[in-house]
Amino acid sequence: MGSTSQRQNWTFLTNHARVLVTIARDPAVRLRDVAAVCGLTERTVQTIVTDLETDGYLKRVRDGRRNRYDISPGAVFRHPAEAGVQVAGLLALLTGASADPDAPPSAPDMTDEEATELLGIAPVTGLAAEPS
Numbered sequence: 552m553g554s555t556s557q558r559q560n561w562t563f564l565t566n567h568a569r570v571l572v573t574i575a576r577d578p579a580v581r582l583r584d585v586a587a588v589c590g591l592t593e594r595t596v597q598t599i600v601t602d603l604e605t606d607g608y609l610k611r612v613r614d615g616r617r618n619r620y621d622i623s624p625g626a627v628f629r630h631p632a633e634a635g636v637q638v639a640g641l642l643a644l645l646t647g648a649s650a651d652p653d654a655p656p657s658a659p660d661m662t663d664e665e666a667t668e669l670l671g672i673a674p675v676t677g678l679a680a681e682p683s
Contacts, residue, residue, distance in 0.1 A: 566591060568641070570599045571608060574620045575642045581617070608638065 564572070569589045574580060582600065586593040600620075603609050608626045612619045626638050642648065 572645045
């Protein structure tokens with residue numbers, strides 16, 4: 552099974568998700584800054600951005616000497632468990648932006664029910680709260 556320290560190093564988001572969220576927060580971000588935020592090498596971030604672009608999650612747009620990144624609003628998760636669910640809900644949850652690209656910006660505070668609806672997942676049921 553692995554040592555306790557190895558088991559405690561896992562995270563909920565993949566590197567691809569983390570890079571996409573970082574770019575969604577600042578579409579004009581430099582890849583070296585994405586690498587620093589995500590704790591990855593710049594080369595790894597370049598490969599991930601190429602993957603995301605190839606699979607239709609974002610587009611690189613030249614803006615002078617720099618790149619700007621446009622997130623594809625209709626992109627859906629790749630795993631069959633989330634088939635048909637748009638990544639816009641996850642990005643909205645993690646960036647505080649709206650899942651609807653035409654909606655005005657809103658506050659990132661939301662209830663658990665709103666978050667599960669936004670992500671397109673069923674709420675967890677059958678868990679009883681501990682008595683206080």
